Amino acid sequence: MEAFFHQYLQFSRTFTKKINEHIADLDLYQSQWSIVYYLQKNKAATLVEIxxxxxxxxxxxxxxxxxxxxxxxxxxxxxxxxxxxxxQLTEKGLDVYDQASAVIDAFEKQLVEEIPKDDLEITFRTIQRLLFKINKEESV
Amino acid sequence: MEAFFHQYLQFSRTFTKKINEHIADLDLYQSQWSIVYYLQKNKAATLVEIxxxxxxxxxxxxxxxxxxxxxxxxxxxxxxxxxxxxxQLTEKGLDVYDQASAVIDAFEKQLVEEIPKDDLEITFRTIQRLLFKINKEESV
DNA sequence: CATATATAGTTACCTAGGTAACTAATTTTC
DNA sequence: GAAAATTAGTTACCTAGGTAACTATATATG
Known part of the structure; x- marks a missing residue:
């Protein structure tokens, strides 16, 4: 099972790194992007909501x-x-969203394009279950 | 597809956090643990190998x-x-390995115990494919 | 064999996750 | 309505990822 989680974290690190590379032109980082993304979908939010x-x-x-x-x-x-x-996003923020969104969508699509839909769905559901389980863990 | 990677990173963050909580008693952090783990398996290594x-x-x-x-x-x-x-690990390092290993093994086992073996295997293979694909990406 | 190139590791500095302890404002409770 | 408890956010400081630029040693090359 070690290999499972080892590999899991490996992909996580590499994925974040590649996203950062792809949006470096926009002077954006992955974590910044994720908030921009959230604000575009939700219009306005508090820090606690985020x-x-x-x-x-x-x-x-x-x-x-x-x-x-x-x-x-x-x-x-x-x-x-x-x-x-x-x-909320400013006009400039919306503009950056549009640009980053295009780049990241393309990147993510290309990443999964050869992987069977069923496998992706099972993977998604499995991670969802792991997430549910780990969140139920009492804080140690 | 956004949801897929969003959830992926979510679990990655939470998992690392929980591992840190579980080994806090040993004054160890996840990234430190991973190197201790590697050294226990490989006896001696250079920084480049790690x-x-x-x-x-x-x-x-x-x-x-x-x-x-x-x-x-x-x-x-x-x-x-x-x-x-x-x-390489010292005697003290080996001792910490033994203690952390027990805690982390139990944690990881408990995390996956209710998940069908087939789903875990498909998930493992899918992440492996994603990792392979992302590593082939030319550096941007 | 002298020079150029490659490799191993470090230093400085950036973003990103965490905890603990705090302030200020709001809500609950008595 | 005053005091207590909760909630939103911040500050300070820890570990962990990254890049760029560097030193020192080893290897290739002319």
């Missing part, structure tokens, strides 16, 4: 969002709750 | 190996080639 969606801790999200804000890819949205930091 | 095996860049390996050396879990092995830094 944190929950990706199951990534808040400080990590804070930092990445700050970088997107520095680059003016996102902007603040008014909110009744003063604790919240609600954000 | 770097190639995990497909992780040399500076990352240097740093992690330094931490293992600081903790006296590894030691230098004589080498004819003066450029090389050949290392």
């Amino acid at each position: 944190s929950n969606y990706f199951q990534v801790e808040k400080p990590t999200i804070t930092r990445t969002v700050n970088r997107l804000e520095d680059r003016q890819l996102i902007e603040k949205v008014a909110s009744a709750d003063k604790r919240e930091r609600r954000i | 770097s190639n095996y995990f497909q992780v860049e040399k500076p990352t390996i240097t740093r992690t190996v330094n931490r293992l050396e600081d903790r006296q879990l590894i030691e230098k092995v004589a080498s004819a080639d003066k450029r090389e830094r050949r290392i």
